[in-house]
Amino acid sequence: MSFSATVLTLHPEMFPGALGHSLAGRALQAGTWSLETVQIRDFATDRHRTVDDTPAGGGAGMVMRADVLARALDRAAPQGDARPRLLMSPRGAPLTQRRVRELAAGPGAVILCGRFEGVDQRLIEGRDLEEVSIGDYILSGGEPAALVLLDAVVRLLPGVMGNEASGEEESFESGLLEHPHYTRPQEWEGRPIPEVLTSGNHARIAAWRRERALELTRARRPDLLSGKNRDGER
Numbered sequence: 001m002s003f004s005a006t007v008l009t010l011h012p013e014m015f016p017g018a019l020g021h022s023l024a025g026r027a028l029q030a031g032t033w034s035l036e037t038v039q040i041r042d043f044a045t046d047r048h049r050t051v052d053d054t055p056a057g058g059g060a061g062m063v064m065r066a067d068v069l070a071r072a073l074d075r076a077a078p079q080g081d082a083r084p085r086l087l088m089s090p091r092g093a094p095l096t097q098r099r100v101r102e103l104a105a106g107p108g109a110v111i112l113c114g115r116f117e118g119v120d121q122r123l124i125e126g127r128d129l130e131e132v133s134i135g136d137y138i139l140s141g142g143e144p145a146a147l148v149l150l151d152a153v154v155r156l157l158p159g160v161m162g163n164e165a166s167g168e169e170e171s172f173e174s175g176l177l178e179h180p181h182y183t184r185p186q187e188w189e190g191r192p193i194p195e196v197l198t199s200g201n202h203a204r205i206a207a208w209r210r211e212r213a214l215e216l217t218r219a220r221r222p223d224l225l226s227g228k229n230r231d232g233e234r
């Protein structure tokens with residue numbers, strides 16, 4: 001059974017975008033995953049096909065309407081659809097490799113992309129949406145966030161990566177940042193490849209890589225070691 005993604009958006013032309021190329025694109029062609037987009041505007045009922053309105057209580061911007069979004073969602077993911085329903089949102093739980101792996105092991109995802117100031121809170125509660133953030137910054141819309149999430153998930157699907165092993169050595173999979181990489185030429189602008197890497201001694205190489213990974217993690221992301229932020233692990 002392949003991973004089935006449904007994306008609800010006001011901009012379906014943004015998909016598959018980057019995911020139509022390279023690894024994800026080939027996997028899409030091969031049927032390893034499928035991507036359906038739903039134009040939210042098609043579920044508006046008025047003559048102007050309105051999907052948003054001014055915020056209750058006043059203030060700047062517009063808010064996406066719960067009724068329109070619910071119609072789109074109920075059509076895209078009717079009762080009994082086992083896929084998790086995600087809302088891309090800067091207020092959501094930060095996306096982690098652990099959650100990415102869980103999603104990749106499941107049947108797919110229904111992903112709602114916000115625009116404007118966001119969506120009516122009653123929709124989030126009434127349809128039990130899982131809010132997911134891709135980081136502490138504000139995008140103009142949920143579409144790039146959905147592309148990021150799907151990219152991370154799709155590369156973990158069986159058969160997508162040429163070298164299956166490389167998925168497990170990545171940053172975060174071990175709870176650490178990854179060690180640095182080198183390739184030919186042996187010397188570049190006076191900088192040689194660290195001697196140990198050309199020694200052929202696999203035990204020494206493994207130890208060196210582990211040491212560099214620890215060093216980098218200590219310097220850049222001590223939170224990953226302290227246990228406060230170890231979601232990337234395993």
Ligand code: SAH
Pocket residue numbers: 087088089090091112113114115116117118119132133134135136137138139140141142143145
């Ligand atoms: N007013 C909102 C931001 C709205 S940005 C606030 O301050 O919280 C418009 C849309 O972009 C959001 O509804 C969401 O779908 C998407 N978005 C913006 N930043 C995001 C992030 N860091 N992660 C995931 N989605 C994001």
